[in-house]
Amino acid sequence: MKFVKMHGLGNDFVFLEDKNGADKDFSQLAVKMCAPHTGIGADGIIVIVPSDKADVRMRIINADGSEAEMCGNGIRCFAKYVYDNGIIDKKEFAVETLAGIMKPKVTVGDDGKVSLVTINMGKPFTDRAQIPMEGPSGPVIDEPIEIDGKTYNITSLLMGVPHTMTYVKDVDAVDLHELGPKFETYKAFPRKTNMNFVQVIDDHTIKVHTWERGAGATLACGTGSCACAVGSFLNGFTGRSVDVQLYLGTLHIEYNEQDGNVYMTGPAAVTFTGEWLEA
Numbered sequence: 001m002k003f004v005k006m007h008g009l010g011n012d013f014v015f016l017e018d019k020n021g022a023d024k025d026f027s028q029l030a031v032k033m034c035a036p037h038t039g040i041g042a043d044g045i046i047v048i049v050p051s052d053k054a055d056v057r058m059r060i061i062n063a064d065g066s067e068a069e070m071c072g073n074g075i076r077c078f079a080k081y082v083y084d085n086g087i088i089d090k091k092e093f094a095v096e097t098l099a100g101i102m103k104p105k106v107t108v109g110d111d112g113k114v115s116l117v118t119i120n121m122g123k124p125f126t127d128r129a130q131i132p133m134e135g136p137s138g139p140v141i142d143e144p145i146e147i148d149g150k151t152y153n154i155t156s157l158l159m160g161v162p163h164t165m166t167y168v169k170d171v172d173a174v175d176l177h178e179l180g181p182k183f184e185t186y187k188a189f190p191r192k193t194n195m196n197f198v199q200v201i202d203d204h205t206i207k208v209h210t211w212e213r214g215a216g217a218t219l220a221c222g223t224g225s226c227a228c229a230v231g232s233f234l235n236g237f238t239g240r241s242v243d244v245q246l247y248l249g250t251l252h253i254e255y256n257e258q259d260g261n262v263y264m265t266g267p268a269a270v271t272f273t274g275e276w277l278e279a
């Protein structure tokens with residue numbers, strides 16, 4: 001089984017093509033492939049399958065075997081993969097995901113390969129039931145919750161996948177491994193949540209460290225960056241145009257006033273190709 005290893009700012013994925021992969025269970029394969037010592041090592045696997053609703057379909061399975069509705073860094077890599085490999089021959093196209101149709105637009109460099117990708121990520125959903133989070137309807141903005149006797153003010157929304165954020169003075173001081181799982185499995189989130197710790201740098205810059213549902217601490221999270229840009233705007237900390245600083249670089253996020261959609265721009269890279277020999 002041929003694979004391609006790719007990453008978006010260090011959020012890494014094993015890419016597979018499977019024409020018959022629409023309904024397959026990739027859970028076990030994802031766990032094996034993502035294992036760092038006995039597998040390839042990755043935050044998830046992404047399977048490219050045909051679509052009857054869009055130009056092509058993306059499936060993302062986390063390192064723990066759970067399937068996610070969407071992946072922001074993954075879809076930038078996906079756009080590069082399908083364009084560079086001639087699966088798609090136009091610079092703007094539509095990708096079916098479990099979170100709906102996403103629309104990538106690729107920028108092609110002098111070498112004919114994709115150098116930058118902008119994704120129309122659609123609209124964020126802010127009602128509690130949409131996240132989903134238990135409790136009365138309405139948005140979850142700067143709401144206090146208690147974990148281990150400590151109060152954290154959270155903002156939560158659905159950006160393809162559930163995201164929660166809390167604002168801190170210094171993200172580098174946060175123990176992601178200690179706190180991340182406690183928020184991920186907090187009782188009010190029936191489908192768990194991705195957890196973002198956010199530091200506001202200025203009114204157009206934030207710094208984010210994410211603990212991902214199903215993958216743990218990652219070097220970057222695309223949907224998380226979009227969610228935190230929207231959340232920072234809703235909290236009045238930033239405008240609609242935000243640079244999100246991550247461990248290995250920056251994503252630019254635009255929460256468009258006209259159409260209400262979120263646009264994410266950033267890089268995607270191929271690391272290596274290989275052949276998976278295990279059955």
Ligand SMILES: N[C@@H](CCC[C@H](N)C(=O)O)C(=O)O
Binds near residue numbers: 215
């Ligand atoms: N890394 C992704 C998000 C992948 C899905 C997430 N782990 C979940 O289960 O919600 C991104 O870049 O958005």
